[in-house]
Amino acid sequence: GAVVSQHPSRVICKSGTSVKIECRSLDFQATTMFWYRQFPKQSLMLMATSNEGSKATYEQGVEKDKFLINHASLTLSTLTVTSAHPEDSSFYICSAGAGTGGRNEQFFGPGTRLTVL
C-alpha cells in the first residue's frame, strides 16, 4: 500500500512556541491531505482538509489562525501549531487521499505526539 510519513514522531515544546509537523506521501501524489487530532483513548477528529495549491478547509470549531496548514506540493503538507499551549497536547495524524471510482481510501501517517509544557 501507499506510504505516508510524518515528522517528527514526537515533539516536546514550551508553551508559547510554534511547532511544525510535516506529512509526506512517499510513493504517490496526493492532491488532498487530511489532518486529524486524537486525544488518549478517543477517536480521530478531523481538523482540516488540505488541498494542494489552495487554502485548507477547516472543520467547525478549529481555529485556522492557530493551526496553519500549507500544502505546497503534491507530496507534502505541513501543520503548524502556533503559540502552543498545554491543551494543544495531543496526537496529530495526517492522511493522504488516494483512489477513484468511489473507493476513496486514505493512507495514514504514523502520527506525531505533541506535548506542550
Place this chain on the structure above:
Amino acid sequence: SQQGEEDPQALSIQEGENATMNCSYKTSINNLQWYRQNSGRGLVHLILIRSNEREKHSGRLRVTLDTSKKSSSLLITASRAADTASYFCATFTGGGNKLTFGTGTQLKVEL
C-alpha cells in the same frame, strides 16, 4: 455530531475466540471502512465495503453492512494476541472526500 458509535467500547477475549465489533452511523454513505490502530501509532486500513454490498471477507476478517439499519459489524475469527489494538469504523459520504470516524473499540486478546 456526525460521528458514528461503536460498541462495545472495550472487548477482552481469549486467543482463538472470535471478536465482533459493531458500528452505527447517522447519514447515508458511499462506503464504510474499517481501520486498526495499535497503541500510539497510525491507522492501518483493513477493509472497505461499498453501500451496495452486504458482506465482505478478507482473510480472518468479515464485514457486514446493513444500510437500512445504518450499521456495520466487523468479525475477527480465530483471534490472536497480535490482534490487540483499537478498531475504528469510518464512513465516507462523498462530500469533500472526508471520512467520519466512529468512537472505536479497544480489543484485547489474551493468551
